Amino acid sequence: MENKLYDTVVVGSGPAGLTAAIYNIRANMKTVVIAGGQPGGQLMMTTTVDNWPGFARGTGGVKLMMEMQEQVKNLGVEIKNGMVEEIKSVNKMFETRLAGGERMTSKAIIVATGAKAKWLGIEREKEMIGRGVSGCATCDGMFFRDKIVAVVGGGDTACEEADFLTKFATKVYLIHRRDQLRASVVEQKRVLENKKIEILWNHEVAEILGEERLTGIRLINNLKGQEKIVAVDGLFIAVGHNPATEFVASLVKRDEDGHIVIGEDKNYKTMTSKAGVFAAGDCTTGNRDYKQAIAAAGDGCKAALDAEKWVKKIYG
Ligand SMILES: Cc1cc2nc3c(=O)[nH]c(=O)nc-3n(C[C@H](O)[C@H](O)[C@H](O)COP(=O)(O)OP(=O)(O)OC[C@H]3O[C@@H](n4cnc5c(N)ncnc54)[C@H](O)[C@@H]3O)c2cc1C
Structure with missing residues (x-):
């Protein structure tokens, strides 16, 4: 099976991942987004988003994320469907393996896999989201x-x-x-x-x-x-969140709830405990207490800028 080389593999296609992709492709970095089981992320579950700036009368969650995906594709980013199962460090680079076996190699990784709100698991709970x-x-x-x-x-x-x-x-x-x-x-x-x-x-x-x-x-x-x-x-x-970070448990440091720890390197504030692996959005300790789309998007921007700086330093 073909193993393509990228500058950045972005894992996750919510506001954090898609924003990271926008910044990296615009820095002339070859970028792929792995969309995961919920392309567009958690905002795809909501009807109205009133707190994303720029929409005088609010906008729809699905509409916002479809536009964002379109923007990312138009800029030249490849978006691949699939779940990442494993990321391995191989000779200074990273090998990402998807469910189904496809592999790709990259100089940097941005993990933006979000954190799912825990629900009660009672009947009609999901169907009534947005209706009370x-x-x-x-x-x-x-x-x-x-x-x-x-x-x-x-x-x-x-x-x-x-x-x-x-x-x-x-x-x-x-x-x-x-x-x-x-x-x-x-x-x-x-x-x-x-x-x-x-x-x-x-x-x-x-x-x-x-x-x-x-x-x-x-x-x-x-x-x-x-x-x-x-x-x-x-x-x-409000019974907690489950960060979707199990697949990187042996690669990077996480907190007791599973959020990826960032902010320990003062030169690269979105870098994880593994050099070259960055993280953004609700899956990180940085957004643990905020869990808002605009904050996740902001983190995505920072992670992309950090990844760009890091790739330049290591590979010139
Ligand atoms: C019902 C609801 C309504 C909300 N309303 C608002 C609102 O009005 N305003 C607001 O600011 N925030 C709102 N939020 C919160 C907001 O959706 C999140 O803060 C935001 O989506 C987090 O962005 P993210 O990119 O970090 O993660 P997410 O949006 O959760 O995206 C995570 C992405 O990672 C992918 N992924 C996960 N695991 C893997 C894997 N192993 N491999 C590949 N991909 C993977 C998923 O498919 C998904 O694309 C709402 C949340 C919910 C649930």
Whole structure:
């Protein structure tokens, strides 16, 4: 099987990966993007994006990412479908192997594989995304002005989201399956002192109610087994993220949640623990606390500029 040589292999086709590709191809670097199982990334799952600058009335997630892919192709980047299974360091270069066996060699790698929000796994949860169910308060909070919403989770993110949502909603339920929050003391205090937040301890969401839009949730008290229906307009799932970084576990350093560690080399702030391998977007420690498309795109730009500088230094 043919093994092509590239300057950069970009793994992932979300905002981080596609932005990195734009910058590297415009620096005259031969660049390929491996699109992965979700070409266009997570924004393909959302209807309206209101916080991407440049659109006076917002834009659609699918529209934005299709345009971005088109832009990347028009600039001359090759986009290949497929999943990367392994990246190996071979004689100063990198060999990337896709599922199915195809291999390619490159001088630099940019990993931009994102982090999938964990969902509850209950029926109709995915189908109701954009119709009341959300995985991101920063993205969708303002659609719930003067409404009642619920947040599921007990960590820092859930507490931050619950507190943030009180800027818009009249009431926020924080649904937690235990009798104690896992969040930091500061976050817990903020939630406990916020009069708009009611914590439903030892409760789990059993059912999503409503046809066209969410109208409520059926909860189960996991200690007593009692059920109750709570009317809500919005349901925010904040139970964590899974960075898609397992395939580079033996190549680069990751944090305890699987985010790729960057920022340890002061000359190349997006470089990982492996020289020549850069990382950008939601899969990194750099964007761990932000998880926003514009931040991921910004990281993609930085990783591409770092990769360009590094390739020039090593290969001239
Ligand atoms: C429902 C929803 C709505 C959202 N709304 C907004 C919003 O309104 N505004 C906002 O700013 N943010 C929003 N976000 C968050 C935003 O989508 C992410 O922050 C952003 O997409 C992260 O970009 P990324 O490029 O780092 O990763 P992703 O977009 O997750 O892209 C990761 C890419 O990596 C690929 N990949 C994964 N593993 C492999 C592999 N092994 N080999 C090859 N490719 C691989 C995937 O196919 C995908 O193309 C939303 C998220 C969700 C889920």
